[in-house]
Each structure stands twice: as structure tokens, then as C-alpha cells.
Amino acid sequence: MFRGVVAIVVFTGFAGGAAAFDANNYDAETAPAEALEYGLDSYRSGDKESAIEALSFAADKGNAIAQWKLGQMYAEGDGIAEDDYKAFELFSEMADAHADDIPGQPSSRFVSDAFVALGGYYRDGIPDTRVKQDLTRARQIYSYAASYFGDPEAQAKLAWMYYNGEGGERDSVQAARWAKLAADKGDVNAQALLGHVLFEGEGVPRQPVLGLMYLTVARDQASDSAEWIRDLQERAVSVATENERRTAMALAEDWRASKVRQGR
Structure with a gap:
């Protein structure tokens, strides 16, 4: 917190x-x-x-x-x-x-x-x-x-509340919006949520490559105790096409490299 x-x-x-x-x-x-x-x-x-x-x-x-x-x-x-x-x-x-x-x-x-x-x-x-x-x-x-x-932590928590319908109606579009803001600032939980929503197409246009990229970035940064992130990423990998997997992994590597260059 x-x-x-x-x-x-x-x-x-x-x-x-x-x-x-x-x-x-x-x-x-x-x-x-x-x-x-x-x-x-x-x-x-x-x-x-x-x-x-x-x-x-x-x-x-x-x-x-x-x-x-x-x-x-x-x-x-x-x-x-x-x-x-x-x-x-x-x-x-x-x-x-x-x-x-x-x-x-x-x-x-x-x-x-x-x-x-x-x-x-x-x-x-x-x-x-x-x-x-x-x-x-x-x-x-x-x-x-x-x-x-x-605040990225607030953005991530707000995204989850929209996703779960806590404190108001469930809204996957707002969940994805706030999750992306936090995810691009490095919040791991937001990256996992955004990746899941995009990969599954929950209330938003399905983008499996981008979704798998965010899930992969989240898994790489998550603690060992965050098994739910690993499970989401592994499930996405198991159902993605070979081309989707290859492209997502390449994008994830580019994302990590860009953050290194930015000093994050």
C-alpha cells in the first residue's frame, strides 16, 4: 500500500x-x-x-x-x-x-x-x-x-473494482482503461488484469497478442506467490496460436527493453 x-x-x-x-x-x-x-x-x-x-x-x-x-x-x-x-x-x-x-x-x-x-x-x-x-x-x-x-496503485485498484463490479456496476471497458494506465507505469496486478481482459475480449475487442504480451510482462515481474498471474499467463499460452505466441513474446521483450532504457 x-x-x-x-x-x-x-x-x-x-x-x-x-x-x-x-x-x-x-x-x-x-x-x-x-x-x-x-x-x-x-x-x-x-x-x-x-x-x-x-x-x-x-x-x-x-x-x-x-x-x-x-x-x-x-x-x-x-x-x-x-x-x-x-x-x-x-x-x-x-x-x-x-x-x-x-x-x-x-x-x-x-x-x-x-x-x-x-x-x-x-x-x-x-x-x-x-x-x-x-x-x-x-x-x-x-x-x-x-x-x-x-496514482498507479489507485488506478490498478480502481480497475479491479470496475472489473469485479465492486462499489457500482461492472464495467470491463473502464477496467481496461484504468488497468492500462497503471500497467504502463509498471503495476504488475494491472498488467495481469489488462492482459486477461484483452486476451479474453471481456467487454472489449479481443486482442490476443497484446493481451498475452501484458500477461507475460506481468508474470516476469510477479512475485513467486502470485500464482494466479502465472496461471492466467499459462492458460493464455496454451490456447494461443503459434503466431500469437511468437509475436506476443517478441513484444514483451521489446516492452522490457524499453523500460530498461527508461531506467524503470
Whole structure:
């Protein structure tokens, strides 16, 4: 759900002057950016207790990056007792305050992550809290992150919701549309879904070569545990013609080479 490890590295040195922040003496005049930097430095050094204290201070002051990182720690039980509802509250604060942030800004990736997390909480619900399963709301949230921020994870999850008819009518055309956007950004689950829809022609014109290409690319990148991707690809290979197989494999190789050239 999160892209946390890489994201923290991006913000190394974000605020500057981390040494000036004293976790034992901060007050209302302390800059949230100082607390954020101290918190991230503490986290990287393994001092998660100090990290939580400093990040909580910055989060309470409305610092979006601190809210995001603290929410992630609550969601994963990372250095603190796991608490999905607390994570939900932090991500909600971010979404409410930064929904209109300009995409492409350094902070927008964190805001987008918060929306994806909220979509997941509404999709599944949080037991013993007021956050109940609401698939319609989940689809709306994924749709916002997918369209406004262009988030590939949101695009992939939205594609699957359209494909499965979750939160609204089933729509294979919309599923293929959103899956393609995410697939071309490297999302493996979206590649598999798009490949399956195109190969089978589910609600869209059948394109077996392109479908098998995406399925092959997905299988090459999928983890060993993603047996469903392997099964879809093997089934497609078994029913494709020899010419379709050869052409799809060549296209898959070209696709991989192009991504290498692009540094992905």
C-alpha cells in the first residue's frame, strides 16, 4: 500500500538543521519542519520512540509528511502498537487538507498514498470502529487518486473494482482503461488484469497478442506467490496460436527493453 522506504529517503535533509531540534524542549514555537526532520532522522537511526514523539508533534501541527509517516507506522505496527483507526484518522486529515494540492509537487505523492490507504480502509472496513465497509466510497476515493494524482496503485485498484463490479456496476471497458494506465507505469496486478481482459475480449475487442504480451510482462515481474498471474499467463499460452505466441513474446521483450532504457 505504501511506498514508504523510498519516500523517506527523498526527504533526507528536507527541513535542515535537525540537530537544533530537542525532543525534550520543543514548544509551541518549534517549527513543525524541525520536528519532522528530527523524527525521520530518529527513525532512520532506529530510535522509533523519539521518532514517534517528534512526528506526532509535527503531525499535530498539520505537517503532511509527518502525518503520512506516522499513519504508516500505525498501519504497520512499526515501532508502535498497530492501530488502523489511528492511521485512518491521520490519512483523513491529510486528505481533507491537501486534496487540491498540485500533482507533481514533492508532497503530492504522500497525499496520493493517503488517499489509496483510505480507499483500502473503506473497501475492507476497520473492525470495531465507525469505519464500516463502503465499496462505493472506496471506489470514489480510488477514482480521485487515480484521476487527479495519476496514482498507479489507485488506478490498478480502481480497475479491479470496475472489473469485479465492486462499489457500482461492472464495467470491463473502464477496467481496461484504468488497468492500462497503471500497467504502463509498471503495476504488475494491472498488467495481469489488462492482459486477461484483452486476451479474453471481456467487454472489449479481443486482442490476443497484446493481451498475452501484458500477461507475460506481468508474470516476469510477479512475485513467486502470485500464482494466479502465472496461471492466467499459462492458460493464455496454451490456447494461443503459434503466431500469437511468437509475436506476443517478441513484444514483451521489446516492452522490457524499453523500460530498461527508461531506467524503470
